[in-house]
Amino acid sequence: MNEIKTIIKPNIKQQECINTIDGPVMVLAGPGTGKTFTIIQRVKHMLNQKITPASILCLTYSEAAANEMKSRLVKEIGTIAASVCVHTYHAFCNELIKQYPNEFELLDGVSPADEITKRSIMKLALEEANPQEYRTKWGDAYYFIPEHLKSIDEIKSNQVTKEEYFNTLNTHPLWQGKMQELEAEYIEREQKGKLVKTFLNSYDSHKRKINKAKELWEIYEKYDIKLKQNNYIDFNDMINMVLEAFDSNEEFLTKVSSQFKYFLVDEYQDTNYSQNKIVFKLAEGAKSRNIFVVGDDDQIIYEFQGAKTDTLEKFLTLFPDTKVICLNENNRSTQNILDFSYDIISQDKSRLEFNPNFSQFNISKVLTAKNEKIKPLNSKIQIHGFADIKQENNFIVKNIEDLIKSDRLPLNDEKEKDLSKIAILTRDNQELQNFASLLEAKNIRYQLKASKSIFDIKSSLVLYFYLKALVNHEFYGDKLFGLLLSEPFAFTNADYSFLLEQNRLNHKDLITNIKENLETHKWDNKKKVKKFINTFNALLGLRSSLNTKDLIIEVINRTGILEYFLQTEVNRSENIYAIKKITDEAQAYMYTNRGSWLNDFLDHLDLAFESNIPITIEKEDYTQNAVQLVTLHGSKGREFEFVYIPNLIARKWENKNVNNKMSLPIDKSDKKIDEEAAKYSEQLRLLFVGVTRTKHSLTLTYSNSIDGKPQELTSYLSLPVDNENIAETYNHTMQNEEFLFELAQSIKKVSFDYASAFNDEIKARIKNFIISPSSLNQYLACPRQFLYSTVLNIPILDKDTASAHYGSAIHRTLQWAVQHAKENDRYPDYNLLEEAFIKNLNLEKFENQTVRDEYKERGIKSLKQYYKQLLETPFDRIFATEYSFDYVPFDNKFLKGFIDRIEKNSDGTVELYDYKTGSAKSKSQIADGKDYENYLNQLRFYKYAFEEQNPDTKVARAGLIFIEEPHANFYINLTEADNEIIKGKIGYVYENIQNLNFEPPREEERKCEFCDYRHLCKLNEL
């Protein structure tokens, strides 16, 4: 096996962390000291000590960080590490809810609410709550929707009860306490005749603040009821549900905690109140208290999401015997970067390092550069001041351009210049968008990981306006009209002008005017106009027979919108994703608003569009070979060689507005906070995080003027900048000619190479791709279909999601039966099984009750038959159900999959089974070169992956269990030869997708008539 073994040796302190497996340990150390590295090495050490991988739980802060950790673990340690549980808090709780459905009172078809759903539900809540204080001057209550949702997140993630909330409101010195003071002062002033305006203003404003807080609780309660009524939960609910289950059911807590014996948490400083409670509960339940957290109090940057400075302190209080280890050797940066950043952060006097209460832990955060490869690159930090922000931005882009041309930029594994070593870090997304266009003008590839609204993307806008016209062309046809000149409709100028003129004369909409003049007017391109109106009419005809999502799929296919954006090079993937986002959104909306039509869905989109609510395409979690444009918050945990931080002006950085701090009566902190000082620390920490992402080259910039207003460098940098040994300052005066030249350069659009940017993106996406039996089979059947479906994610008509939901209810029911048998030493009675099935079916989404009932009947009939067969299988033979694997190494790649049932034979060999709902296939069909070869591939894939993961166990037999026709089950004895066959196929697919080979199969081998992409697939090059 081709494992990449670590060649980096832990240092002495890191080794101490690695060796201390038992009891509570906190690693408190600055950036780049190897905290994440140590977690991985510690897990490695634990596995070497024969600790069961499944008893180790690692919690991380993001999906991307969890994937990264898992793949690093497997690459460093080997297959065994694939069974270590690595999760985000949400994913962990979501897993528990799925794994133990009986512990949670879940409603029928409940699903997580996304941003737009939350907002429409908030709208309903506001209609009912009818708030008085939360209104704008002109009476608009909806204006506060985003603010309310943020407040509710804060209430939920702090698990604030009504009692606590009102208790703080009625007793806290900043709330009712302050009100009483103000009232006393009022009386005093009144007596003295000194009721001045400034006093009256602050009196009124505090009174309003209190009333608003009361109103907010009412809004929250109404919102939460509506959320539940509409079958939604949000992410915070998931965590809170698990916490409640832990609190109310000790047995459940013990069951979960005894599953794990070791807990490891990365970026511990950023866990919020309820996430932290999950950690504490698990440690409490496990009694072993083998809990290892790593964090850095100087890197708390998510305070607004509930991560509080006292998280680390709480840990130390709860576990007073915690071993605190500080790491002082930095392996990321040069000494200059470290000294410079220490000068920034040490201005914050509230840090743990300076806090006398923690002196017993000997916290020391001064860092020494230890990376021998980086040391020689030590150079001074550059601070550039400019006359104007345009000049500033141009300088950065020009600097990056020169850097790319030079040989200072290292190469990546493919021996190409690695642009991802360069990053521009900013405070907000808008600044990144500016840099994106400037880089594009110079044909420099970039990756902007921030999400983008579908209302800012061309394809989804065209689709949105088309759908609006379909709903009512008389009212909503104008926007579509505006798009007629461009692709995919591309009316000629003459035809367009004619329609415009007609509209001016008769005020009728475009569809009506086309219809009325179709045969009488002499069109310039009649074919085009005719096609347009025929398509429109055909789609109108489908409106009442198709569900919203399928209607949208018909629209994108029949109008040519999808085909056009798939073939246009400019921002191709973004356009495809935006279309996909609308179909996903429609699907989600349909399920939760049963019986809704296209117009209802569009109302829902309108709300988002009008109130600027972001419906965004997903953030990418892979890194492309492109300049990285990242917000400072998003840069957490990452590292780059060349970092640029622009716009370091006081106005942007030194925001003293603290009014928002305790805007809600939530007081979970044990400390009293000086709000202004807290804000100051928070901003210093954000700057510190940004600066410490750098390995060796750091360029900081600011401008002396923005829009004619004078600006200055933030005072946070005054101290480090003055140190001439580590920083050098440049002041660029406005040199007209040079500046104009630069500006002209940036405006002169070098045409951006979209095609190669698209290829690069596909390459980067494929780099992280992990093959499963179904994706293997899909590629083997048609590589082009694999591209459409798995790589580009192009949506298709819902043919049979109902049967997939039915299948998953059957699977879960059978899994439950086995689990029940193992726990109670006997299989459950049939009626209990049927009950479980109905419950599971209710958790699935169906279009309507009739469909659900049909599947209920079908399921009961099948289970009745199949259960007799299952009862004949002694449950102690069944070694695992729903066995999932996701990081089984294969060369330098991985395999993933999911085995429904594993049985153990007395000779130690095992048998692997997959449940199939639907009609049985015969032995002659499930064979090489036959129609159901894919089933055989699937079984071989399982055998190979299982044996790789469990080298001491052989798979003797595999099979397919046809739940609905159990007499026709398929069994096969697989051998070493089957492993070779499947290895060959997997290797072939991996190699081809890496080479971006998506050629369709030879004509005689194509099965296009059943393909969902047949309308799109022109069989020509993409």
Ligand SMILES: Nc1ncnc2c1ncn2[C@@H]1O[C@H](COP(=O)(O)OP(=O)(O)OP(=O)(O)O)[C@@H](O)[C@H]1O
């Ligand atoms: N003992 C070591 N010898 C050499 N390199 C090391 C050692 N420990 C860690 N590194 C390297 O140092 C870099 C920083 O490590 P890592 O990302 O784990 O730091 P961190 O403390 O988690 O940083 P952050 O606070 O930014 O999350 C990585 O490239 C890592 O591989």
Ligand code: SF4
């Ligand atoms: S239409 Fe045929 S060639 Fe094109 S993707 Fe589908 S199966 Fe492949």
Ligand SMILES: [Mg+2]
């Ligand atoms: Mg880290």
